[in-house]
Amino acid sequence: MTTSREQKVLFGHPVGLYTLFFAEMWERFSYYGMRALLVFYMIKGFLNFTDGRAYAIYGAYTALVYATPFIGGMLADRLLGARRAVVIGGLLMAMGHLMMTVEHELAFFFALALLICGNGFFKPNISTIVGSLYDIKSRKRDGGFTIFYMGINLGAAMSPLLCGYIGETYGWHYGFGLATIGMLMGLAVFVAPIRLTQVLILGCALVTGVALMFFQNNPYQLAVNILIALALIAAGVIAFVALGRGGLPDEAGRPKRPEALGEKMWGFLRKDLAVYLGIVLALPVLIVLIRRSEIAGWVLTLFGLAAFVWLVIEALRAAQIERHRLFVVLILMFFSMLFWAFFEQAGSSLNNFADRNVDRVFEEDRVSSGDVGKTLPLKLSQEQLGYTNGGEMFALDALTRAREEGRDTVDWRVDDGNVGMGTGGAEIPASLFQAVNPIFILLFGLVFTGLWAFLSARGRDPSTPVKFSLGLLQLGFGFTALWYGATHADGRGMVSMVWLILGYMFQTTGELCLSPVGLSMVVKLSPARMVSTVMGAWFLATAFSNYLAGMIASLTGVSHGEGEVQIIPPPIETVGLYGDIFGKIALTAIVSALICFILSPLLRRWMHEEE
Structure with missing residues (x-):
């Protein structure tokens, strides 16, 4: 059976999807493996940064990770093509992960700059290739992206279980080295011939599955590792069968005008070489923005204000329906920014809370x-x-x-x-708790997809603003669980891991309410003439939310003695601070959810869904 473009399929989806599934899975394995260790490495490793310094760098790094895909996507659309952009991004990220193994401060910041730049090329364009496998009117497209999303979360679940465990148990450099191997594997899967790709996918799935059996130290962790290993091996077998029918189509991700790559700018500089030169020039700029995170904050603020003012002006100039819809986008953009600023505590303050105050x-x-x-x-x-x-x-x-x-x-x-x-x-190493969210995504993702379909078939599917409200409300419940656990700690200030896991569970269900509908809402409500610009503003808001997350996390900073071994107070002296901040986040999220819910009828009318 084939699609209308004569692509081979398996389970109704183009076989190229399974190549992209594993390429993205290994890239996310490398990204989240490094993220699980990053704050710990800055505080406990040779850098010996204080909590505040580490959180500021982490916030600037994650913010820039979300900002650069706008540029990478634009370059791919206008010149490179998605396929070449993915390869460039993969190589840059592999170099970045490898550079993380070098114990030198400049090498550390250079590594983060490479990772930011690489992500800008890789992240938006591999998703573009997934979409290109389907006809525009295909009803299978959403299902294909759901499968792709499962690959993202399978990689995100594996990485703390391996990179995090190995990095904390045997040494930071082994964890970063494993992330490097993961990125190279994702790149190899993407560019290798079909038969070699089959061997790489199935072989790596089996080897990684076996490794998950060994790198653990208790029955509970073993049970989780077995679950992920079985999912990985099953996916590997399915992909092996799929690729036996063919691979990624040659035309997928090709540039619109291949000859444009050789055209010259200003009469002497080839356009493709200009891109590579731009990367080289961007790296020192990114290093400055990461090291001086306050500069990154000002840049994001200025661009954000400019984008906000421009969107408001465009909305006021537009006809009534377009104006109402743009106002909905702007209002929900604000609530989305709040959600992600709180949610992204996972890699910073929640990581340190797990390390210092959760009984593991x-x-x-x-x-x-x-x-x-x-x-x-x-x-x-x-x-x-x-x-x-x-x-x-x-x-x-x-x-x-x-x-x-x-x-x-x-x-x-x-x-x-x-x-x-x-x-x-x-x-249990603290970084392993970074696997809880993606594991819950894997467990609940299809459940929520089925729930929305069930409600939609009966005309009771919640509107987009209501889903945003539900997302914020459950995020608030998650931080309420963390606050309750902190306020009911034992005599030495330690909290049961049950409260941390429960907090992550509510955050995940909140994510499943809000995250999938955000980008879809932007596409549906934005005027056709400015969809890409509004989408860029949406990603800019997400980038700013990550910077805000770093600022919020800094409120929980307790270490001191930068340049020396960090002095961390006993748990009884830190648990109250974490509980206070988590309680304030919970209250803000719940109040925001109620405000969004109150606004929902008005926002739904302004969406003009029937017109």
């Missing part, structure tokens, strides 16, 4: 009153945080130093305050 140890035993006065050989873990050894408080910075020096076991002088302290057992 499955202990084997506990210190009893009979042990008081004894000196016990203890294998150090998070269980000792907040307790005293010989009158000296044991905090996270001491645990980090001990692990860096290879001192896993110490002689612990037990006093009355140590009774009840856990000993032995397995500790």
Whole structure:
């Protein structure tokens, strides 16, 4: 069976989709693998940044990651073609991940600049190629993007389980090195001949599935790893069968005018070489924007204000229906920006909260009153945080130093305050909790898709503004769970991991309400003459929300001593600060949801869905 363009299909979808599924999966594996470690690396690694400095850099980096696809997409549309842009982006990101293994501050910022630039070329254009596999009127297109979205989240789920675990357990550079391999694998899958692609996809799926069985340290983690391994191997087998029928069509992602690449600018510079020169010149600019994050903030603010003013002027000039629709886009853009500013705490403040205040140890035993006065050989873990050894408080910075020096076991002088302290057992690395959101996406994604279809068939599908309200409300519930856990911590300031997982679950269901409809809403409501510009403004708002996320995260900063080993207070001194900020985020998100819900009838009328 073939599509109208004579493409081979499997399960009703072009076989090229399965190549793109794995190319994007491995690229997301590399991106989220690095992201899971980034804040920890800046604070605990050789850089020894304070929380505030690390959060500012993280915010600037993620903001620029969302800003550059606008430029990468424009260059692909007008000159390069999506296919070449994806290859350029993949190579830049692979170099960036590899550069992360170099312990030098300039190399670190250069690596982030390469990753930002590479993402700008890769991210928008591989999605464009997915869309190009389907006829414009094809009803299979949305299903194809759903499959593609599953690939994104499978990669995002695997990366903390492998890159995060290996990076925190064996060394940062091993985690970043694994991310490099993942990016190279995604690129190889994209450019290799069909038969080699089949071998790469199935072989890497099997090897990675087996690796997931070994890189874990407790039965709960093993169960999660088995689930992801089975999903990966099943996807690998399906892709292997699909590619047996053919691969990515030759015309997919080709430039509209291939001859334009060789045309000259100003009479002497080829256009393709101008792009490469532009990349080289952009890298130092990006380095400055990351290092001086406040400059990135001002740039985003100025561009954002300019875009906002321009859209308002265009709306006021437009006819009534267009004006109403643009106002809806602007209002929902604001609520979307709030959502992502809160949601993106996952890679920064929530990551540190998991590291410092979430009990991640499955202990084997506990210190009893009979042990008081004894000196016990203890294998150090998070269980000792907040307790005293010989009158000296044991905090996270001491645990980090001990692990860096290879001192896993110490002689612990037990006093009355140590009774009840856990000993032995397995500790889950904090970065592994970055896998919770994509795993919930994999579990609930199709459920929500089916739910919206079920309600739509009965004429009860919530409007886009109501879905935005539901997304913000559930995000608020997620931070309420985190606030409740922090305010009900144990005597040493540690919180049950149940509250963290519950918080992530609500954030994920909120994401599934809001995220899929945002881009679709922009396309439907924007006037045809300015769809791309409005879409660019939407991504700019998302970029700014990531910068805001870094600013919000900085409110939870507790470490000090930049340039030295970071001094982290005991858990009992940090849990209240995290709880306070999470509570304020929860309240803001819930109030915003109520305001959006109140505005929903008006916004729905302004959408003019029947016209």
